[in-house]
Amino acid sequence: MSTKEDFLEQIKASLELHSLVKLTLSKPTDKDSTLHNIFVRPVEIKSERHYSFTYRYKTNDETKNHKVEAAYQEIMMQIEEHFKNATLCTPDEDIALLTSKKGKITVQKSKANRSTATVAHDKIKTKRAQPDANYLTLLGVTDHAGNIIPKMADKYRQINKFLEIMESLIATAQLPKNPKIVDMGSGKGYLTFALYEYMRQKGYEVSVTGIELRKELVDFCNETAKQLSFEGLQFVDQPIEEYENKDIDILIALHACDTATDDALAKGLASDAALIVTAPCCHKQVRQQLKGKAVSSPILKYGIFKERQYEMVTDTIRALILEREGYESKIFEFVSNEHTRKNVMLVGINHHRTKNEQGANDKISAIKSEFGLDYQQLERLIDG
Known part of the structure; x- marks a missing residue:
């Protein structure tokens, strides 16, 4: 199994097990692409788990929601065809897929920079307005990394x-x-x-x-x-x-x-x-x-x-x-x-x-x- 395939399997598991906290896709393969990033996070719609995709273009953002299987298919297509780098955040660790200028693919793992797994999940449940919501950035409440402006x-x-x-x-x-x-x-x-x-x-x-x-x-x-x-x-x-x-x-x-x-x-x-x-x-x-x-x-x-x-x-x-x-x-x-x-x-x-x-x-x-x-x-x- 290749490094990229292994990374995709970890994404699939995190979607199915509801352990995905956030997924970020970056570094478009096409330097002229107007789509700069995709951010994925879990949301609950009618008491059912979905995944919200934010497509960050040069001049605007678009949001779409997908169920687990459709979410995985979309992520897989984007990583295979449009983005070189990706970072998967789970309660326990952050996993980064990186592609060098020469096309070499590596995966780096690090301990999650979150106090506990419980905090990450509680945040999803209790914060009705997620910090990485695009409207908060455009209204000046958060920066582009989803951090609250003090x-x-x-x-x-x-x-x-x-x-x-x-x-x-x-x-x-x-x-x-x-x-x-x-x-x-x-x-x-x-x-x-x-x-x-x-x-x-x-x-x-x-x-x-x-x-x-x-x-x-x-x-x-x-x-x-x-x-x-x-x-x-x-x-x-x-x-x-x-x-x-x-x-x-x-x-x-x-x-x-x-x-x-x-x-x-x-x-x-x-x-x-x-x-x-x-x-x-x-x-x-x-x-x-x-x-x-x-x-x-x-x-x-x-x-x-x-x-x-x-x-x-x-x-x-x-x-x-x-x-x-x-x-x-x-x-x-x-x-x-x-x-x-x-x-x-x-x-x-x-x-x-x-x-x-x-x-x-x-x-x-x-x-x-x-x-x-x-x-x-x-x-x-x-x-x-």
């Missing part, structure tokens, strides 16, 4: 926390096979790209639209989606309140400022969305409405407590409106407040329950009366 470590943790939360929420929601997702206030698209990739890996034929006011960010995100061949992902530059499409299954609005959160919630309710996920920000509307009014509660004497109290009042009314419309509402911490104090997530899950108008309205009226409120913006948007 200043982006918090963003990477936030992305994985968001996907962990969405995984739990999606499991409780009634979604079609082809869910339509709208991210209102998508910014640079970190979480938008992450959710699109995650949903595809879970077998959904998903369509995602990011809504963002800043045209330069929209142009950047659309160009990035094009490079990644993310055909179901698009970004539009317009205000949230002007978005008219009511065909929404999942609505997301993270840190949409002040009443932009109310605009997004209203759009989700009008669409009868299966899932509404928001992280409210600013809360100016209630605070400004009460500016100058005398308050009897000693708690509201101090500015910092007043600020927090009005945030709670605003989001409680929003949650009650969701319940009034037949949704199950949840409020919980999104990320640790060491990263941002705007860390509350307000979620509505549509179980198509009977609306609880009287009960919710009574509670809303009591809150407004206690704090001297005339209205909360979501009320005005929903009730007219």
Whole structure:
């Protein structure tokens, strides 16, 4: 058996035994080839092991998923015909196939530079956003070797926390096979790209639209989606309140400022969305409405407590409106407040329950009366 054949057999065994952590193909046989590398890693789609292939071209990346046999056939063809070098990473060792300028083939083995085999496998299971995902590189979260850029470590943790939360929420929601997702206030698209990739890996034929006011960010995100061949992902530059499409299954609005959160919630309710996920920000509307009014509660004497109290009042009314419309509402911490104090997530899950108008309205009226409120913006948007 030749050295190359032995190497291919080890790849085949690692695929079948689920011990492949990563495979990298490099050094194209054709110096003019626009395909520079192929990266292979395991992914789980519909509870079944697949292997994700990232084809890194000069100007863009493409991703395809294969089951074990198809993955092996693709790897074998690429090594035989298109690439001189390959590195197989398993929990225990790294095995490199190297081809010299004279065509001599050698195989080098080294102990895996990973703390333990368990860590390698746990990483695959728990990190919803793998560091070597192409969108993370193009968005500036990782370098081309799949290493987290130090200043982006918090963003990477936030992305994985968001996907962990969405995984739990999606499991409780009634979604079609082809869910339509709208991210209102998508910014640079970190979480938008992450959710699109995650949903595809879970077998959904998903369509995602990011809504963002800043045209330069929209142009950047659309160009990035094009490079990644993310055909179901698009970004539009317009205000949230002007978005008219009511065909929404999942609505997301993270840190949409002040009443932009109310605009997004209203759009989700009008669409009868299966899932509404928001992280409210600013809360100016209630605070400004009460500016100058005398308050009897000693708690509201101090500015910092007043600020927090009005945030709670605003989001409680929003949650009650969701319940009034037949949704199950949840409020919980999104990320640790060491990263941002705007860390509350307000979620509505549509179980198509009977609306609880009287009960919710009574509670809303009591809150407004206690704090001297005339209205909360979501009320005005929903009730007219």
